[in-house]
Every structure is written in structure tokens, then in C-alpha cells.
Amino acid sequence: MRCILIGVKTKEKTEKELKQSLYELEGLVEALNGKALGRLYQKREVPDPATFIGKGKVKQLKEIAEGTKADTLIFDTKLSPVQISNIENITGIKVMDRTDLILSIFSERAKTRQAKLQVELATLQHQLPRIYGQKGKALSRIGGGMKTKGAGEKIGEIKVRTIKNRISKIKKELEQIKKQRAQQRKWRNKNPDVLKVALVGYTNAGKSSLLNRLTKRETFISDQLFATLDTKTSYIVFPDIGKKAVITDTVGFVKDMPEEIMEAFMATLEEVKEADLILHVIDISDENWTEKMEAVEKIMEKIKIKEKPTIVVLNKVDRVIPSEDFLDSSEETMLTGKRETVIISVNKGWNLDRLIEKIKLYAKELTAVSYD
Incomplete structure (x- = not known):
């Protein structure tokens, strides 16, 4: 192209x-x-x-x-x-x-059944108004058959009906997947020894890399926008306190995220809404990182998770300073407006132990939840 x-x-x-x-x-x-x-x-x-x-x-x-x-x-x-x-x-x-x-x-990167369905749904919802807006040959009438009345249906009307039927079918299938995920979350919610953590952030901020480092899991990573689309989940065990943290990676956000995409990926974002703790990962080497942080926070507000306990994770600091010796924890909350913050380098492994300790503190606070 x-x-x-x-x-x-x-x-x-x-x-x-x-x-x-x-x-x-x-x-x-x-x-x-x-x-x-x-x-x-x-x-x-x-x-x-x-x-x-x-x-x-x-x-x-x-x-x-x-x-x-x-x-x-x-x-x-x-x-x-x-x-x-x-x-x-x-x-x-x-x-x-x-x-x-x-x-x-999204269409090129989707791997799982859920991601493929979500991409197809978003694409069809984006195409539908364009078919309504088409003129000329695309909407010329099909001649009526022997048993039909009038000149027949417009081609555009047939396309619209076909797309609407497919959208309805996809939504039903996604709803079924959503129910299956809800059952999995229900089990985790009933286990007071499991801290649910969700990674959010602007695309290419390093979320998948962080998941790999924290959980020693191998997830595809690449230095490009939207390198991964599928939700990935792994965990960290804290044997000394008898707890563990289940960590879920989610699709990266962009500024002015199209409504069709936001709606289609709500099933993925359900994982974020159920989390006990949010890790908001930010590429601090990006000169526009503050604007991107605000863009993600607007989306967090839109899906009603902004008030959840959050740790702001300023990643890629190795591109800003020459060595770990230059890290200064006293600057962290100054950079993010008094939010709980930790500066790290996933690539170099800097300060990851400190981030893990912060996550462990939240895991320690877990208490048993009673269910009717």
C-alpha cells in the first residue's frame, strides 16, 4: 500500500x-x-x-x-x-x-475466535451506513420473477438485510462467549486468594512485554501499533502470603477510538471492569505521553473503571536515562499528578521488583467475599 x-x-x-x-x-x-x-x-x-x-x-x-x-x-x-x-x-x-x-x-491481527468475531462485527457496523448512502448502480433494482410483484428488491436493501442478519448472529455468539468468560470470572471472584489485575494503556506502550516479564509467559510482542489484539491472561504466585495475582492484557487504545471498535471490543473490556487493580502502562519515552495518558483515562472513564485502584506504570525509561542509577522514586507522583506511580523499564528489567511488591500489597489486602 x-x-x-x-x-x-x-x-x-x-x-x-x-x-x-x-x-x-x-x-x-x-x-x-x-x-x-x-x-x-x-x-x-x-x-x-x-x-x-x-x-x-x-x-x-x-x-x-x-x-x-x-x-x-x-x-x-x-x-x-x-x-x-x-x-x-x-x-x-x-x-x-x-x-x-x-x-x-485488527482484521489482520485477530487470532482467536472471539477477536475475529469482534473485528467482523466492527467492520460490518462501519460498512452499514455506507451501503445506506450508496447511489446509482449499486442500488439498481433486480427484476421481479414470475411469482413476484413489482420490479423486485434493490440490491442495496438485500445487502443491508444480509449484513443485519450477520450482525445479529455475531452478537449472539459473542454473548455466549461473554457468558463463558463470566463463569470463569465468577470462579475467580469466589476465590479470595486471587487478585484480578488488568493491564490497560495506549497501543505500543509495552503491555504485552510487561505481562511476559511479570509472569514469565511468552506472548507475541512487536514494536508497532496494535501488535496484539487477543486478551491474554497469566498469573504471579506469592507463596509467602498464600495469594496470587491473575494478570490480563487487553487491546491497546488510541486517541479518538472509533465507536464501532469500542462497541465491538466491550466483551474484551469486561475483564478490565471486573479487575481489582488496574496497571495503566505508559511509554514515558514518547514526547506525547501525557496526552496519551489522558486519552486512555477518558476511555477508562467511559467504561466506568477510572475510579478503580490504579498504578500508573511509566515504562521504557531506559530510552530516557542511561542507567538504573538515575531512577528517582521521589519524581514518580510528581510526573503523574499524585497518582500511585512506578517508573520501570521492561526491556532492562529496571524496578520490576518494586512494581511486583506494589501488586503484592494489594493482594495482601484481599479478604474473603461472601456470596448468597
């Missing part, structure tokens, strides 16, 4: 936010083994309803694409069906928006 990235500076978005968002968009392209050949910026108070960036800018975009031999145009926003159709008609090139790109990555 050889693409041009398109960003629009509106009154709701600052210049810095636009550049950060396009930089992340390029990372998403690279996650699909694509190459960004260039970027196009446009300043608009409000998006053009027909083409988002205006017909003149689209013609300019066509010239750039022809000159660079780009085969895809990727917009760092959500486009309407009409906008996509109009831009493709003018440029003759495939058009994707940010949600399309993320869904393509």
Missing part, C-alpha cells in the same frame, strides 16, 4: 494535535506494511460536506497521487459515504478513513 495521508486543521484541532495525529496515522500505515509517500494539510473552519477538503484540494490531491504513484488516499478522520464516493470519482484512487485503517489492522 502506497498512500498519501490527508489531515484537516479545523477549529476543534490545534496544529500540534493535527501533526501528532498524522504521525500516529503513519504508524498505523506501517503496521500494515504500507508506506506513506506524503502528507496533505488543509485548513477549514468546517469540513466540506461533499469532499471534506473541497473539490479544488481533491484535484490537487489527484495530481500529487499521480506524481508519486500512490494507490491509496487515507484521511485522518471519519468520512461519510458521499464524501468517499465523490473523492474516489474525482481521483480514481481508493479512499480510506482512519476507522478503515484500524479495522484493516
Whole structure:
């Protein structure tokens, strides 16, 4: 995939936010083994309803694409069906928006049955409004048969019904998986010796690497966005206190996470909602780590887990300081606004023992829970 990235500076978005968002968009392209050949910026108070960036800018975009031999145009926003159709008609090139790109990555990375179903559900929910918005040949009528009345159904109506039926079937299957997971959680909830810990964080913050280090489990890791999608669970045993911590890794978040994806992955996030302790993993070497921390906290608030006991884990500090000797625990809460914090390097193993001790303290506080 050889693409041009398109960003629009509106009154709701600052210049810095636009550049950060396009930089992340390029990372998403690279996650699909694509190459960004260039970027196009446009300043608009409000998006053009027909083409988002205006017909003149689209013609300019066509010239750039022809000159660079780009085969895809990727917009760092959500486009309407009409906008996509109009831009493709003018440029003759495939058009994707940010949600399309993320869904393509999810589709490629999903491994388990649950993850594949969730990705398919999100994709179908994203496609449905576009079929409603299609015009012309796609919605031409099928001629009626001998036993039918009228000219027959529109092709678009058949597509919509097929997609709705598939969505209904997927939701039922996911509900069954959700019930099975609930039974597993019920067992853990009845065991007062088990601390339930969930890892959350921005994509590529190092959550899977941390799970591997803490539990000595081998989970696929890669230095790219959305390297893993499936929920992974393992545990740490604390024999001296007769407790253990079950740790669950979850899909990474991104800023402005598309609603379709958030809805589709709620089953995965149920693990987070049931946790006794949250580890919010942050890449402190990222110059925009504070903004990403806030983006994750907004999602945590949305799914009603922000008030849960949380340890902020500032990871990848080995990219910031030359050795472990420079670690200063007195700076931790200063960096995160008095939140309980620990600075670590999963890669180097720095301060992991301190993080484990913090987790153990929460495990010690577990008490037996009575059930009716």
C-alpha cells in the first residue's frame, strides 16, 4: 500500500494535535506494511460536506497521487459515504478513513475466535451506513420473477438485510462467549486468594512485554501499533502470603477510538471492569505521553473503571536515562499528578521488583467475599 495521508486543521484541532495525529496515522500505515509517500494539510473552519477538503484540494490531491504513484488516499478522520464516493470519482484512487485503517489492522491481527468475531462485527457496523448512502448502480433494482410483484428488491436493501442478519448472529455468539468468560470470572471472584489485575494503556506502550516479564509467559510482542489484539491472561504466585495475582492484557487504545471498535471490543473490556487493580502502562519515552495518558483515562472513564485502584506504570525509561542509577522514586507522583506511580523499564528489567511488591500489597489486602 502506497498512500498519501490527508489531515484537516479545523477549529476543534490545534496544529500540534493535527501533526501528532498524522504521525500516529503513519504508524498505523506501517503496521500494515504500507508506506506513506506524503502528507496533505488543509485548513477549514468546517469540513466540506461533499469532499471534506473541497473539490479544488481533491484535484490537487489527484495530481500529487499521480506524481508519486500512490494507490491509496487515507484521511485522518471519519468520512461519510458521499464524501468517499465523490473523492474516489474525482481521483480514481481508493479512499480510506482512519476507522478503515484500524479495522484493516485488527482484521489482520485477530487470532482467536472471539477477536475475529469482534473485528467482523466492527467492520460490518462501519460498512452499514455506507451501503445506506450508496447511489446509482449499486442500488439498481433486480427484476421481479414470475411469482413476484413489482420490479423486485434493490440490491442495496438485500445487502443491508444480509449484513443485519450477520450482525445479529455475531452478537449472539459473542454473548455466549461473554457468558463463558463470566463463569470463569465468577470462579475467580469466589476465590479470595486471587487478585484480578488488568493491564490497560495506549497501543505500543509495552503491555504485552510487561505481562511476559511479570509472569514469565511468552506472548507475541512487536514494536508497532496494535501488535496484539487477543486478551491474554497469566498469573504471579506469592507463596509467602498464600495469594496470587491473575494478570490480563487487553487491546491497546488510541486517541479518538472509533465507536464501532469500542462497541465491538466491550466483551474484551469486561475483564478490565471486573479487575481489582488496574496497571495503566505508559511509554514515558514518547514526547506525547501525557496526552496519551489522558486519552486512555477518558476511555477508562467511559467504561466506568477510572475510579478503580490504579498504578500508573511509566515504562521504557531506559530510552530516557542511561542507567538504573538515575531512577528517582521521589519524581514518580510528581510526573503523574499524585497518582500511585512506578517508573520501570521492561526491556532492562529496571524496578520490576518494586512494581511486583506494589501488586503484592494489594493482594495482601484481599479478604474473603461472601456470596448468597
